[in-house]
């Protein structure tokens with residue numbers, strides 16, 4: 081069989097799977113066997129999503145979440161990127177921060193939420209700090225390993241070609257470490273995205289995708305929950321594919337430092 | 344999370360300064376001191392701030408208080424009780440994820456049909472943070488242990504599925520051909536070649552799954568209205584401004600997380616894939 | 625009757641970007657206990673042809689008979705050695721790699737370890753039976769692979785550039801060892817290489833292939849006494865003749 085017909089068959093099967101699952105869901109929702117509040121039909125979910133998009137409330141929740149995640153994530157990069165580079169370059173910095181990072185990293189970021197609530201109250205500060213905590217360590221450790229793993233031959237080659245410390249840093253170390261740095265950003269965003277949803281459930285008030293899901297539970301608004309889940313999945317997907325995907329394509333993939341993902 | 348990231352995620356390991364081999368006793372003491380000194384510095388700063396009374400002592404307890412609370416709760420058996428309940432939930436949830444994940448992952452790697460059926464579902468469900476499903480699970484399955492264990496298993500199974508699937512597909516064609524030319528039938532090919540060949544990936548999946556299970560369990564305990572559990576303990580302590588209890592709980596959570604991440608699969612791996620040279624220590 | 629007959633074998637690869645011919649209309653035959661080398665420029669289809677003979681690929685045209693019977697897939701009458709060192713199972717020791725085929729045959733543990741030890745002695749590795757592959761050098765790994773392919777006693781040994789990734793010194797040593805092993809075991813060998821000196825050193829007969837899409841250009845018998853001296857005038861003459869056939873093709877392409 082040719083590769084093309086095989087691929088077509090895969091697509092067909094995938095489509096069939098999704099249709100079957102959707103149909104099964106719809107059938108159970110309509111069977112009257114479960115409470116409609118717990119298992120809304122697909123059209124109901126669609127209508128809810130559409131209504132929330134139209135009245136702007138979904139956009140509001142998404143923007144709040146996005147603001148918190150970007151704030152925390154940006155803070156993590158601002159702190160962890162320079163620190164990671166310093167750790168990779170200087171033994172004394174490494175000797176001080178590495179044990180601390182290794183001790184703090186295994187604590188799940190969301191375990192801090194109750195503590196932060198006491199310290200900073202419910203709301204943005206707590207959520208942003210939890211996101212920061214979640215994103216910092218992947219960023220820090222990847223940057224550190226990236227700088228340490230820069231091929232010494234490149235450093236030597238650059239040295240013989242007359243590169244000074246400054247040029248060495250900007251023209252060799254940073255690009256050389258960039259596969260790790262970009263991986264670090266991806267992982268950091270992933271963690272941040274999980275952290276923001278969790279933190280909003282516990283610590284946010286009135287706005288945010290995590291909050292809206294959690295709040296919907298109180299009123300048995302399962303349709304709102306599922307609609308918000310779809311939006312969360314969509315934003316995560318877009319970020320992953322468009323933002324980090326194109327960042328990778330523009331840099332390390334173009335330089336042949338990582339193989340493109342096999343599709 | 345794309346599928347590829349689940350595989351490569353967390354490859355950057357924090358090789359702790361502790362790991363440097365020390366020869367003599369003097370060397371060992373020196374390296375212990377080197378590891379300890381950042382903690383001493385940070386601890387001293389904490390103590391200064393706490394004793395100066397800049398923040399209310401209830402919210403910013405001294406380290407002595409936290410340590411005393413830790414000892415008190417341990418001696419009273421409260422902390423061990425919370426920890427054991429949490430670990431029991433973790434084991435149940437993770438066992439669910441490990442079994443389901445390995446079975447589905449192998450099916451996907453071995454059968455085109457299974458791959459076509461599961462891959463679209465996995466690619467849609469996996470990228471959404473597991474915690475986002477928590478309210479849904481609590482609504483559908485009620486507050487309590489059942490929903491908690493189910494959610495932990497559900498959320499951590501994807502790392503296992505994706506890695507196992509990748510591992511089975513990454514088994515070298517040349518091994519399969521060698522085994523076939525030596526007369527291996529399909530069953531023995533699977534047991535003697537595909538399974539050991541995919542093992543490094545399966546272990547990676549189990550490690551990642553375990554870490555995820557731990558992260559999500561702690562939060563779900565805060566939401567699920569369970570009576571015992573470390574997550575519940577720190578969440579409940581918030582009501583009474585017991586910051587010392589919370590910090591003691593966070594420390595225990597961190598220590599268990601560290602042990603789970605570093606040591607649970609270490610021996611299994613050392614005995615198999617590391618010994619075979621398929622994975623570095 | 626020849627041991628193996630290859631009749632008008634062709635294979636077309638079906639890729640997403642269209643059909644690619646792998647080999648085209650290849651015919652030749654091999655006598656029992658003959659050492660046959662297939663030489664050709666890289667990409668001409670040598671590996672494809674060997675994989676067809678091994679039964680891993682089905683030809684899109686033509687047929688292959690072994691002992692008069694048309695082959696339909698892989699079988700225990702053929703042992704295969706690849707170029708890639710990674711062909712050994714990393715989770716099995718050298719000995720356990722060699723016993724694999726015997727295990728599949730259902731031979732008892734004691735018996736199969738005895739046979740495997742003999743095979744490992746034949747390739748001069750009896751000191752390393754308990755080692756895992758990653759502790760062995762490339763040359764040693766390839767020797768384990770040869771022992772493994774011989775252990776379950778197939779009548780045919782198929783080898784795809786098994787020494788191409790080794791350094792020159794080790795390669796010479798391995799060629800001598802293989803010649804000895806062949807003299808002792810009297811297997812029918814089909815050996816793929818792009819190295820002309822290697823072919824002249826090892827082969828009773830050399831099949832020269834044209835560049836992509838490969839077909840048989842000519843066959844050259846090598847009637848030199850063994851063990852062969854790579855510095856002798858006759859050896860160099862044969863080498864030159866082979867190079868002329870290959871070079872002519874390269875010139876045209």
Ligand SMILES: Nc1ncnc2c1ncn2[C@@H]1O[C@H](COP(=O)(O)OP(=O)(O)O)[C@@H](O)[C@H]1O
Nearest residue numbers: 637639644645646666667668669670671672836
């Ligand atoms: N799996 C494959 N799919 C598509 N084309 C292939 C495949 N394997 C080999 N080819 C093509 O078939 C031709 C012969 O390849 P091969 O048999 O590997 O050559 P050789 O071993 O002589 O170097 C080459 O042009 C190669 O590109």
Ligand SMILES: [Mg+2]
Nearest residue numbers: 670671672785
């Ligand atoms: Mg080849």
